Amino acid sequence: MKIKVKETTLAEALAEPRAVHRPPVKPSPFFRWLLKTVSAPDLKATDFTAEKIGMEKLGRDEPCLYLMNHSSFIDLKIAATLIYPRPFNIVCTSDGFVGKEGLMRAIGCIPTAKFVPDLTLIRDLNTAFRDNRCSVLMYPEASYTFDGCATPLPDSLGGALKRFGVPVVMIRTYGAFARDPLYNNLQLRNVKVSARMEYLLSPEDLKNRTAEELNGILKEQFTFDNFRWQQENRVKIDEPFRADGLNRVLYKCPRCKTEGKTAGRGTELVCEACGKRWELDEYGCLTSADGDPVFDHVPDWYNWERACVREELERGTYRLEVPVTVCVMTNMKHICRVGEGILRHDADGFALDACRGELSYRQPPLASYGLYADYYWYEIGDMICVGDNRILYYCFPTDGRDVVAKTRIAAEELYKIKRAEKRAGQKNRI
Numbered sequence: 001m002k003i004k005v006k007e008t009t010l011a012e013a014l015a016e017p018r019a020v021h022r023p024p025v026k027p028s029p030f031f032r033w034l035l036k037t038v039s040a041p042d043l044k045a046t047d048f049t050a051e052k053i054g055m056e057k058l059g060r061d062e063p064c065l066y067l068m069n070h071s072s073f074i075d076l077k078i079a080a081t082l083i084y085p086r087p088f089n090i091v092c093t094s095d096g097f098v099g100k101e102g103l104m105r106a107i108g109c110i111p112t113a114k115f116v117p118d119l120t121l122i123r124d125l126n127t128a129f130r131d132n133r134c135s136v137l138m139y140p141e142a143s144y145t146f147d148g149c150a151t152p153l154p155d156s157l158g159g160a161l162k163r164f165g166v167p168v169v170m171i172r173t174y175g176a177f178a179r180d181p182l183y184n185n186l187q188l189r190n191v192k193v194s195a196r197m198e199y200l201l202s203p204e205d206l207k208n209r210t211a212e213e214l215n216g217i218l219k220e221q222f223t224f225d226n227f228r229w230q231q232e233n234r235v236k237i238d239e240p241f242r243a244d245g246l247n248r249v250l251y252k253c254p255r256c257k258t259e260g261k262t263a264g265r266g267t268e269l270v271c272e273a274c275g276k277r278w279e280l281d282e283y284g285c286l287t288s289a290d291g292d293p294v295f296d297h298v299p300d301w302y303n304w305e306r307a308c309v310r311e312e313l314e315r316g317t318y319r320l321e322v323p324v325t326v327c328v329m330t331n332m333k334h335i336c337r338v339g340e341g342i343l344r345h346d347a348d349g350f351a352l353d354a355c356r357g358e359l360s361y362r363q364p365p366l367a368s369y370g371l372y373a374d375y376y377w378y379e380i381g382d383m384i385c386v387g388d389n390r391i392l393y394y395c396f397p398t399d400g401r402d403v404v405a406k407t408r409i410a411a412e413e414l415y416k417i418k419r420a421e422k423r424a425g426q427k428n429r430i
Helices: 010-015 029-045 074-083 101-106 119-131 157-164 203-208 211-221 226-232 298-315 404-429
Strands: 005-007 049-053 065-068 088-093 109-112 135-138 168-174 194-201 262-265 268-271 277-280 320-329 335-346 349-354 359-363 372-377 381-387 392-397
Touching (some): 029 074, 049 074, 074 194, 109 119, 119 157, 157 203, 298 404, 320 349, 320 404, 335 359, 335 404, 372 404, 381 404
Parallel strands (some): 049 194, 088 109
Antiparallel strands (some): 168 194
């Protein structure tokens, strides 16, 4: 899926009319049917099956909150099929509205900026639940998984569930990541996909549990490992391109410790610095001809990279500085490509300087617990997004290095460090 991009100056982009907030609408029976119908071919191609647990507890016209793990674009098609014919709104990224705002609103989408505090979204969800008597589908992880495991959830989620007071239903997919992992450049694999829909929490459960207890329940529900699932269920993926782009996730060689020199091509991952080679076998395991893969499990390698980044942060040696092409989003007509610049990231957070000095943006570490980062974003390129509820800056690295995964890890770990420091400081003042 592509997005409309307009070449312009920063001043021209900022002068464009801003998007106007509109409350969510309850999708009509026609658009509910349409969404289900256009989803059918992909689901048929994956022999989709589903299991429903406890769903008889949900009243026929009772609105609820559907929480779903986020692996690939087929997630929405799964939800549209499982939830039909109930009316539901969909919380989605605001850039998904570009060039098709009318259609997105008609099918029930509610726009929001990823990893940016958005009080308007809370009001919109209340409108959906209370005024429209409509359910809501939300992907609380906000971003697709890089390594097939869960991404962090916001600490505010448990409190939000208590505030809404509607039943919570969990939708969990199996095979969606294996079919279309983000790193693999939209190349679909021949994998069966299934899902489980489970009535998770009643309004009484929400009332009787603390926000912390609810967060614990959600963390357990959003604990998974898609590569392990593939191995344990012997799901065979024999496509010859299954390791294409794997270097985006596994960017640091565990043998020579060099970063940015791994290359995923075909079925192999190669370190071009030391020559070490791995094969991603048909069941998602990493093997090596010399008998020592170091890591045979992709998430284990990714977790080691996370530990390395954490160590750099604690030593004070972590720093990103990368040339980028910058796009901005000011409304839902198009994305504006406004020029070139430098994106920096260190213990003080993000610094973006671009457009020959016209653009200077700073974002502190505690601005967000996560980072909107993506591979092959709308078929343009790998992307890191910074910004606030006024404007978003989409930064596309131009020097060929794989920096997206490390930057997302660093943003997550830096947030944890700074939050712990802040809490320790508050405790010492008491």
